[in-house]
Every structure is written in C-alpha cells, then in structure tokens.
Amino acid sequence: MNRLNGKTAVITGGATGIGRAAAKRFIEEGAFVFIFGRRQKELDAAVADLGPNARAVKGSVSDEADLDRLYAAVKKERGTLDIVFANAGVGSQLKLGEITAEHIDETFDVNVKGSIFTVQKALPLMGAGGSIILTGSSAGTTGAPAFVFASLNPFKRMADPAEIAAVAAFLASPDSSFMTASEVAVDGGLAQL
DSSP: OOOTTTTTTEEESSSHHHHHHHHHHHHHHOOEEEEEEEEEEHHHHHHHHHOTTTEEEEEETTTTHHHHHHHHHHHHSOOOOOEEEEOOOOOOOOOOOTTHHHHHHHHHHIIIIIHHHHHHGGGGGGEEEEEEEEEEOTHHHHOGGOOOOOOOSSTOOOHHHHHHHHHHHHHHHHHGGGSSSOOOOOSSTTTGG
C-alpha cells in the first residue's frame, strides 16, 4: 500500500516500541519519517533498520529548544509536514508514598507539556489535510496496578507495537479523511470492559 506516498511525518518516541513500529509502517506506506527521541544509540539503530526514508533527531519533547531543532530539520529537508504522531510518553510504577516531585514534574513535562508543544510547534509546517495523532493510555481509566494490562484485556496479551502502528497509519492516511477529534481505543478491549 502507498496510502502515505510523498507525505512527511514526525514521530516522537520514535526509536523503539510503538514509535519505531509506526515509523516502519509509515515508510512502507510511502512516507518520509523523522523520528525523535532521547537516546542516540536507539535512534541510530532505528535509522539503520528503517533505511533512507528515515532521519533521526535527538532530543526531548520536554525541551522546547529540542523541538525547535526537530522542526528546523524538517523544514530544511522537506519544507512541509503532513503527519505528527505525538507518541513520546513516560510512566512510573511507583506506589503512593514513593512518588516525588521530580517524578510528577517529569511525567507532566513529557506527557502533557511535551504533547502540547510537539503539536503546537508543528502547526506552522502543516497544511490542510494534515494528521495529528496522540498516543494515550488506558491507565488513567482502568487503574491497573503496575501496568499489568495484559491479564485484564479479553485477548490476555499485550499489543504488538505493529498493531498500534497499523491504526496510526490508518489515522495518518486519507482513509480517515472524515474523522476528526476522535478517540480510538487500541487496547484489546481493556477500557471497554
């Protein structure tokens, strides 16, 4: 399929897991992808695997200057942007009583401020028909301790990152052209139970 042919995408948290799987799927569907993440070794490995239609920019979504560098690189090489997949996120398995102000600051800086500024700073490069995709978590609605969602969903397993990537590719493609401000649960039915 070439549903994303000629499109330019940015994927935060793109070096591993869901982000890397999405980068692979987007490239398979014709996109040019910039992956953004904090760990250079993982970024280098991802680009080596993804091939010539991938670029890596090291930085954190919690640092506005890093995001500025990311979008400057996109503008310099591609000129415009079609897809933003704000996928970077952090979580903690700490129990109440173990959480510190630093944990709260990191979670808020990455998951909230990072998502907002990832999207906000992309807007000047995006035209009509662009796609903005945000990764979230059912942890806020299910309250499962220590992220043990696999035992709680009907499939009794965790999702393969490629399964999430397939949904992201759909949302980034013209196939979702009449969707806007929609929430799509890709959690094996966990939040629906």
